[in-house]
Amino acid sequence: MAKKSTKALLVIDMLNDFVLPGAPLEVPETRKVVPNIQSEIKKAREEKVPVIYLCDSHRKGDPELKVYPPHALKGSKGSKVIEELKPQAEDVVIEKHTFSGFFNTDLDYVLAKLKVKELLVTGCVTNICVAATVADAFYRGYKTKVIKDCVAGLDTESHNFGLKQMASVFGAEIV
Secondary structure, three states: OOOOOOEEEEEEOOEHHHHOOOOOOOOOOHHHHHHHHHHHHHHHHHOOOOEEEEEEOEOOOOHHHHOOOOOOEOOOHHHOEOHHHOOOOOOEEEEEOOOOOOOOOOHHHHHHHOOOOEEEEEEEOHHHHHHHHHHHHHHOOOEEEEEEEEEEOOOHHHHHHHHHHHHHHHOOEEO
8 A cells, every 4th residue: 555645735826816917916937947847746646635726816815915006806816826737636626715824724634634744835926925824834844855947936035035034034944
């Protein structure tokens, strides 16, 4: 009998409203990492590693919409994962309402149920949602590996800051 993986692959906010040209919160660098994330998803599925999508989903009046323009509104096309990374039936999709994939979501419950101890992290934005999720993973005792060619930032400076912060403060391994 094959041993069940203790890892999970997280795909954070690879949504139409962040990736597509002209999107409300377009992060152009995300388009460069799509092929790398596709490769990681393929590898995870082959190795029976769960793939978990963490997806921004905001409602009218959400405090985040006071800081950023309306984006990833619940049920909208903008809140959906881009077609190139579309979740499969066996994948887990978790809506999140703030930067961290753990805050007020079922992520920790899902990971515990799957007996996951290590997170492989991909997505956007490196120093915001990726870093917030990695920070909360650290507080919960998960080992994290951030796949650096699978995360994207708003610019090089904030991207590099996010990677450095996750490594030096939250013990993430940058691979």
